Amino acid sequence: MVRINHRWFPMARWTRFTEENGNAAAGTTGAGVVKGEVWRRHDLPPPPPPATPPVSPCSFLLNRSEAANRVIPCLCKVSFNVLHAIDGVYEWHFAGAGLVVCAERGLVVTDRNSVVSALGEVNVTFAGSTEAPARVVYLHPIHNVAVIQYDVSRFEAGAIKAASLDPTPLEVGDNLEFVGVCRTNADTCISQEVKVSEISCINIAQANVPRFRAMNEEIAKFDEVMNKSLGGVLVDGAGLVRALWNCYSFYSWQSETNHESFHAMGVELVTDIIKPLLTAAPVYPLQVPVGVTLVSHSTGDLDLGGAGSNDGGEGEGEGDEAFADAHDGE
16 A cells, blocks of 8 residues: 655656657747756646545553553554654654543644654554544644644544643652553553652753754653653553653764653643643743833933033042942942
């Protein structure tokens, strides 16, 4: 089966022929006309409308702990195919894990190493068997967070669940359970009990070709080595999601190669991003409140203190004394 992308690459048919005396059909002959083998483009008619896809059942394998089984129906595999290499993208295909935060609208949170840019094809796969197309909704400029939206009409109502998030910041000593999408067998999830051993700040150097890198972001480290996965989440005993197990990309100047590593990022950053999306409000990555107070003064109330004098007279001396008195008071 061959898939053809009509959205990004419209279909056309090219034919090759030999011109001896120019294009006779167009009546162009003589000097200035390219002769020899040439290609001619023929635009094809638009494709027929796609058929309505059938509603697919989705059955999850719930064979883990009670807390893990609550979040397994919220996890999916995210596949991204790059169409145009922009923004320093270094590969053509990426895969990771996503977490459903709104089942009614099909909103999924993933990392920016799975969805590297807005120019690409996105697909989500639930339970390792049911696939649906998605689109990029939001890419955070400095945090390792991306939001995509899949077609909810592809699944039965209630089959996909939305995760419950706990924005409480992680602390050293927290006992959590890692739940992730298996790297070798995407229809199953893996789990592992871990304890937070360190909270630090992510530090990723600039790559040789400028591209996205996460910054101003705290990550958590654990007392045990995490099982290999495509990504996942960390939940508490009640099944609430406390952190995302995200993939980070960095460039090694020593070996001149790209590398990937997984770290836990608290969901307090995610909750600030998805709240406006749930209400269809615009999302502003950096919200800095700025207050301006306007004070009206007349010209007579302003004491210029000889600011316009160039002779270094009495006004200048008074200003120096006021400056010294102010700093002596500090």
